[in-house]
Amino acid sequence: RKEVEQDPGxxxxxxxxxxxxxxxxxxxxxxxxxxxxQDCRKEPKLLMSVYSSGNEDGRFTAQLNRxxxxxxxxxxxxxxxxxxxxxxxxxxxxxxxxxTFGSGTxxxxxx
Amino acid sequence: EAGVTQFPSHSVIEKGQTVTLRCDPIxxxxxxxxxxxxxxxxxxxxxxxxxxxxxxxxxxxxxRFLAERTGGTYSTLKVQPAELEDSGVYFCASSQTSGPNxxxxxxxxxxxxxx
Numbered sequence: 001r002k003e004v005e006q007d008p009g010x011x012x013x014x015x016x017x018x019x020x021x022x023x024x025x026x027x028x029x030x031x032x033x034x035x036x037x038q039d040c041r042k043e044p045k046l047l048m049s050v051y052s053s054g055n056e057d058g059r060f061t062a063q064l065n066r067x068x069x070x071x072x073x074x075x076x077x078x079x080x081x082x083x084x085x086x087x088x089x090x091x092x093x094x095x096x097x098x099x100t101f102g103s104g105t106x107x108x109x110x111x
Numbered sequence: 112e113a114g115v116t117q118f119p120s121h122s123v124i125e126k127g128q129t130v131t132l133r134c135d136p137i138x139x140x141x142x143x144x145x146x147x148x149x150x151x152x153x154x155x156x157x158x159x160x161x162x163x164x165x166x167x168x169x170x171x172x173x174x175r176f177l178a179e180r181t182g183g184t185y186s187t188l189k190v191q192p193a194e195l196e197d198s199g200v201y202f203c204a205s206s207q208t209s210g211p212n213x214x215x216x217x218x219x220x221x222x223x224x225x226x
Contacts, residue, residue: 004153043115043202043217044154087154097167098144098156099215 006102021105023088034089078109115218123224129191136205149199
């Protein structure tokens, strides 16, 4: 089983729609998580951090379900500029320092 | 403040040739990481420097890959000789600290194509 698994999509939604992505992780010891956003042929950029049960930032809400070992990202009132690949990322545990990435979920917001 | 920069942005080489990728981290960031994304796969860790020292190179695929960070500033990643399966996007990232919940800032990547 992969350490981080995401639905690759693509998700094609109209402007204004609400869309949610899920991500599952295998290591129950993981305490925190990140959502990164990657635009086409650009670098990944940190979107949100999730440390406890969830985090909200404007139109974006991230939720963590430790019992089921999944993280979700909810985007409300989608904008054209939200079109990107969303990467679920697990920070390192113990002495390790590398990030573990999911394969990403592609979102296209249509006019 | 300048972000992480990488050079070149694209490189097309033939199998068997050598390529050297360069990464300049954000000024003052002691931690530097190399990652790679091959076609259709997730971004995977290659190695981690703290200043000029290699802290973790567990992700390096084989001995055809050599990373250096002389002087603890910029880093190079050399692939010699390149193979077809080395094609992908090579990302560099840097961070100021190395705690578990720090942000890593990524560069735009070098797209390597081996033909």
